[in-house]
Structure formats: C-alpha cells, structure tokens
Amino acid sequence: MELLGLFNYWVFAVLLMVGFYAVIAKTNMVKKLLGLSIFQGAVFLLYITMDKVDGGTAPIIQPGVVDAIYSNPLPQVLILTAIVVGISTTALGLALIVRIYEAYGTIEEDETQRLDIE
Amino acid sequence: MTVLFGIFLLTLLVVVAIGIVRTGNLFTAVMLTGIFSLLMAANFFVLDAADVALTEAAVGAGISTVLLLGGLALVPGRERNRRRLHGLALGIVSLITLMVVYATFEKPRLGDPSAPVHQHVAPWYLEQTPILVGIPNVVTAVLGTFRGYDTLGEVIVVFTAGIGVLFLLGLPGAIGSRKTEEVQPGNSYLGHHLIPQIVGTLLIPFILLFALYVQFHGEYGPGGGFQAGAIFAAGMILYSLIAGEREALQVITPRVLIGLMASGALLFGGVGIVSMLLGGNFLDYNMLADNPVAGQQWGILIIELGVGITVTGVLLAVYHAFAARGR
Amino acid sequence: MSIASQLPALQIVVPLLVAPLTVLLRGSGLAWAAATAASAMAFAIAVALTLTALDGATISYDMGGWPAPYGIELRLDAFSALLLLLTTGASTLSLLGARDSIAELMGESREPLFYAAWLVALAGLCGIAITGDAFNVFVFMEISSLATYVLIAAGPDRRALTAAFKYLIMGTVGATFYLIGVGLVYMMTGTLNFADMEARLAEVDEVRPIVVAAGFITIGLALKAAIFPLHVWLPNAYSSAPNLVTVFIAACSTKVALYVLLRFDFFVFHGNLVGHAFQFSSFLAPLAVLGILVGSAVAVVESNVKRLLAYSSVAQLGYILLGASFGDLAGMTAAITLMFNHGLAKGALFMAIAALAMHTRGHTLADLSGAARQMPWTAAALVIAGASLIGIPGTAGFISKWLLLQAALQQGPLGVVAAVAVVAGSLAALAYVWRIIEPLYFGTAEGSTAGGSTAVYTATPPLLLLALWLAAGANVYFGLIPAVPVSLSELAAAELLGHLR
Incomplete structure (x- = not known):
C-alpha cells in the first residue's frame, strides 16, 4: 500500500508532465487539446488518490451494516464536477479548431501566426 | 492483488499518455485518449470512487471520444511539422514535476485513515447523510444538496459549452442559415455495415433504458444526472450513426435540443427559487416538503432530472453541430 | 425571509x-433587452450590497441552508463589494451600448446565444467575487472563462478565433494549476472553505505540500490575471474581440483573477507560512515593475489602438501588483483603488474606441484621423477617459496614482525605485494617450472616412453615446468625490492585512 500510494503521486506527476509538455511544445491544436485532457486527467488522479481509505468501499451506505469504512465522498464530488468542466472545455476548443481550419486552412499554431502577419 | 493491479493500470496510463503525445496521426491519438480515459476509470474504481469511474467511462471514454472524432472529420488528420524535442518546454515541465515530487514526501500515505481529509468535513457527510437526507449514496447527497450550488455551476458550464459550440458552428434548423432539410439524408457512417446496423438497432432501446435507470437510481447506487445524460446522448448518437444525420435531427429537432439545454438549467435553478420563495435560502430543499428529509429527497430528484436534461440536450446538440457541419 | x-x-x-x-427568446432585440435588464438588476443588487459593506459589515450566506464548511458559503465584504460594483457596472454600460454593433456583427439566430454567454460570463465573475469556498471559485472561474472564450470568438475577423483558442489553452492551464493548489491544501486541511482553511492550516506541521500549493495557485491565477510575463494571451484577446466585449472584459475580468490571488494569499497563506509575505513581495514586485515598463514601452510604439490599450492594461496591472507587493495598508489601499479606477478608465476608453469604430471601420491610429470633427462628443469623452488613465487631477485615475505614489515613498530606497517606475509609466501613458488624441483632433480626415460612404451609421447610436458618457462621467465623479471606492478599498485592505499575524 505504501508503495502504491507514492506510485499514485508519481504517476500524477508524470502525467502532469506529459500533458503539459504537449500543451507547450506541440503546435498542432488538436494535440494541444489532447495534452490538456491528459493534464486535467492527472489532476483527477491526484484528487481521487486522496479519497481512498484502507479497507474502505465506495461511499454508498448499506442498511444494517455497522462499522463499515467508506472512502471520502468529497473529492469524488469535486472530480465529477471537474470531469464535466473538462469535456466542456474540450468541446468548445474543438469547435474553435474547426472554425480556425475553415478560416486559415491549417490547424498548426505557427502557421496561423505566419498567415496573420502577412 | 489490488496493489499489483493498481500498478499495472497506472503504468499503462503513463505509456498511453506518452503514446498520445508522440503519435503523428491524430486519429490514433484520439483513440488512445479514449483508452486513456477507460484506464483512468478502472483506476478510479480501484480507488473506491464508483461514481467518478462511471462518469469518466461515460463522459471521458464515451462522449469525449465521439466528439473528438466528429471534430477530426472536419480537420486534417495528421500533425504537420513535428519537432523532435522542445528544450524549453521540457525545462519548464521538469521544474513543475520536481515541485510536485518535492511535495509528495510529506503527503499522507495512500489509504491512511488518519489523513486530514478523512478527519474533517467528510466524516460529517458520512454521518449526517442518512439522518438529514436519508439516501444511501453519499456522493449523490453531497453533489445534490450539500454542494448543490457547485452542481448548478457545473450545469451552467455544460450549458455554456453548448451555446458556445452552437454559436461557433451553427445547428441546421436553429442556429445559422442552414435548414434541417439541407443536411444530407441517409446513413453514410454505418450504412454499409450490416452487423453494426442490426446490433446497434437492437442496442438503442436498452441504452436509453439504462440511462433512465442510472438517472433515477443515482440515490441508491452510482449514477445521477450527468452519467444518465451522457448515456442517453450516446444512445441517440448511435441512432444518428445508423439512421443518418438528417433523420436524427428530425426525431429530436434542433429547437427541441436548445429547449432541453435551457430547461434543465432552469429546472435546477427553479428549485432554488422555489425554496427561496418558501422562506429558505437558495437551494434549501428542506422547504420543499413538510418533512425536511422528504424535501431533500424531492429536491435531489428534481435537480438531478434538470442535470440530466441539460446534459442530454447539450451533448446531443454539440454532436449534431459537428456532424452536420461536414454534411 | x-x-x-x-x-x-x-x-x-x-x-x-x-x-x-x-436562449429561448427569438426576435431581434429581445435577447439584448433581457440581458441588459438582468445586468442592470445585478448592478442594482451590487449597489445595495455595497451600501451594507460600507459599514464594514461582512455578510455570510449559506447556500442550500448548510452551514460552512459543509455547505458552500457566500461571503461578502468590502473587497468583494467593490469588485461586484465594477463588474456589474461595466457589464451594464457595455450592454447598453452593444445593441447596434452586435446586431450588425452577427445573424439574428446567433444573438440570443451571444447574450446568454454574456450573462453567464457576468454571473461567473460575480460568483468568484462573492464566494467563500475555494472549489466554488474554480467552478465559477470556468463558467466565466468558457463564456468569455465564446464572446471573444465572436469578433469580426479570423484572428478572434486564434485569440480565443490561445486564451482557452492558457486559461485552462491556469485554472488547472489553481485546482492542483486547492487539492494540495485540501489534502492537508480537509476543508475547502477559505476561513476554515486559514484556521486549520495553523495546525499543519508539514508545510511542503502547502508551499507547493501556494506556488501553483499563484502561478495559475497570475496566468488568468495576465501578470507580466504571463500576459501573452491578453493583447490578442482584447484586440480581436467585438469592441463592446473588450469594454466588458478589459474593465473587470483580469481584476477578478487578481482579487482571488490576493484573497487566497492573504487569507490562507500569509498568516500560516513563515516568510511567505516576504517571498510574495520579492517575487511580485520586480515583475510588477517590469510589467509597467514593458507594457508602457510597447504601448508607445503600437499602431493598433486596441492593442495599444491592451498593452497599457499590462502596465496598469503592474501598478496594482506593485501596490499590493508593498504589503502595508497604504500600498494595499492604493492597489485596490487602482483596480476600480483602472476599470473605469479603461472601460470608458475602449467604449470610446467602440463608438469611433462604428464610423472609421479600422483600429489603427491613422483610421482615427480627423474623426473628432464628425464625432465631437465621442472624442471629448475619450479625452476625459484618457486623462483618467494618465492620472490627471480631477479624474479617478489621479486618486489612485496619488495613493500609490504616497505608498511607494513610504517604502524607503526601494520605494523610490518603484515611484520612479510609476512616474515613468505615467509619462508613457501621457505619450500613448496623446498618440490617440493627436490624429483624432489634428489629423486630416481623408478618403472614405470623410466621405462617410462606408459608415453605416450617420451618428453614434444614442444608447452607446449615453453609456459612453456615463462611463466618462463616472471617471470625473469618482475623481472629485472618491469617498466610496477609497473607503471600500481601505476597509478591504484592512481586512486583508488583518490576516497577517
């Protein structure tokens, strides 16, 4: 459990790194958007890692069961919200990309910049 | 066993994430993103977050992939001018990662029951939910009532994404000058494939039924408006893949979709206004019935319905906006 | 109740x-009327709330009837009242003037969506200003951001699309950084309520995650607030958005992010992290000075009016940050007054540009040539707003610059450096505002502008002129009678600094 705990945090760190790298380094807009989802996914992992309790189960209270251990419901609620925010951002970004392609004929950021200067 | 499974899933997550960034084919990248979300959902399940796992599977792996594919159909599918490695970006990113790793060494270990998060606020929810709200699923209780205001905000986020996409891409028959009749009729996506068509037609009623189950069973098990809305929308999207874009737009017309988008949010907000008029604070469901617990249950039922309606409306409208743009 | x-x-x-x-409304003008009425109502509510806040009272409201920290608490004090007043005021005035130019910009079926997005953006900004819950800030930040991306993308040419996309990427990164920070604080305290966080952080021994959280939150919000050098999204977004949208977002959106930054840092971190106040100052003060100098320098050479004013905003955000980095009552009061007064001045300036653009069709300085002759009222309002931006006595801008200079001179030798930067920035402001006024009054009208053949409107729409003069009038009013913003700022500064131990 100890090892898995640290491993969770490290995977969070690595995913954060991979996603953020794509956001900064890629010029392709779809790639940037996908990088953003990885980046956000990493944060989901951070929150959900917090909710785990040893020997616990999902926080759905069973009638008649006493002394049951439940995982923490609050981070779950927060991440439900964040997931929905994430897809909303993706959808809007994608619509922008479609319009950008129609207007510029490319979805590479450096090329749109070059076209704007001309 | 769980440890081994957890490590396996997490390692796969990293591998898939690197794959997404490295591949030059955007179609591959999008499919890998779907796999990424599914792995993430499995991982959430291992960590005892059933509701989040269901949402990630339905929204992240399901709808998000469909939307990305719909968008990808309208733009080039390959990444141009790929650079080897971006030094500056790597520097910034490594710095941030080091920051995070630095923080991990004083974080509470995984599953430690004495961690601060398990000491404050959360125990109150677990203790008080059966007494004050009287439903088994604590996640639904926190989402629907204790932090119901956040959830209203979340519905508005979805709604905003919906109006944003419709504003940018238009929706034949409602937004922009195109009419529904101008959209190509017929089934060009799955039309030539007999097996998906028959299996799909058989599946649609069950998907829609399952959505209703998830909607109304959210108080007892994992589920609720977001998941149900996503699943319902998925069922209708499957219908439009089989029957055709124009046909689907004729079953639930664009005007109705926009009505759904708005009315779900209004239903949710309406509950808040009613509880204000009855003398409570905004979203105080205690006011909705003589018995506060019954009031809470009514409140959660109605707002979850509002959530489901808006999510269905937005996801379908957004899908149609992408799908009809190219046809 | x-x-x-x-x-x-x-x-x-x-x-x-x-x-x-x-969204459900159809027919031209109806959506606009609904949005304007709702925004005006929000403004009236903000005025009523400000009157309570002026007594120094803090109002707490439990959403859903659940007490904090279990439920979400709304918390209204002088600082949030000031932000609410600015946000709702800016939204109402720009909506008032928006009808004709927006109707011209987009088809009738898109108008309801546009105005709905506007109201959502307004609600989001108000929601951030009034909440007492860290995660609720994230939700409303995303609400206002998503809506703002839509508003910017509505701009007249294709640059609006790339500007909106760039803003979307950077805004989401900023919000996600904030979310990481909140997660780390939550991990160590178990709560999301600001007040509760402050109390419980005092008992946390392991500060590493908290230090990292402070870093993430500061960087994330700095990105949202366009603090130099994280301002790269701002000039494009301001210059390519529809003119009236620029008025709205330039007046308040970066300030709201800055508000969260100050509130989080002072409420939650300052009392609990040893040396945090010093790090906060020594990290932000140089950035503030650089922001002032670089922003002003670019504004002096920029030829597109909207970009010119956008870079001026980068400089002005530097002033606000500079005041805040002094870390004393005078500096913080100056910073908060500046937030309000800069909103007034920049809003009025962009509104004047919006009115001029209905005739000139272009946004370069040359396009403005001689426009004052046809549009004397608009040009006069622009001069007043410009004076306020520079900080000429008699205008609101003077009050805040004066407070800032006084605060800087109390700071000893380094304060003198800051004061020099402020004076240099103001001189630059004089230069770039003059660069707008000069062609306006003394340029020779040429070609299409003089002939009026391309202009759709023979006169500025009366509602736009009314909104413009209300905005310009506010600059003069709060310059002559600065009691309300200054006393709100003093209360807010005292409240923030009261959290220092």
Missing part, C-alpha cells in the same frame, strides 16, 4: 438563470 437577506444569492442567480431564458 426578507429580500434583503437573499441579495447575496440573487446577485448571481439573476444573471445565471436569465441566461438560459435568453
């Missing part, structure tokens, strides 16, 4: 729920 006790909730609920109603 009386209406008065429900006002904090209504402040957000009114625009938030009129937005979906607006």
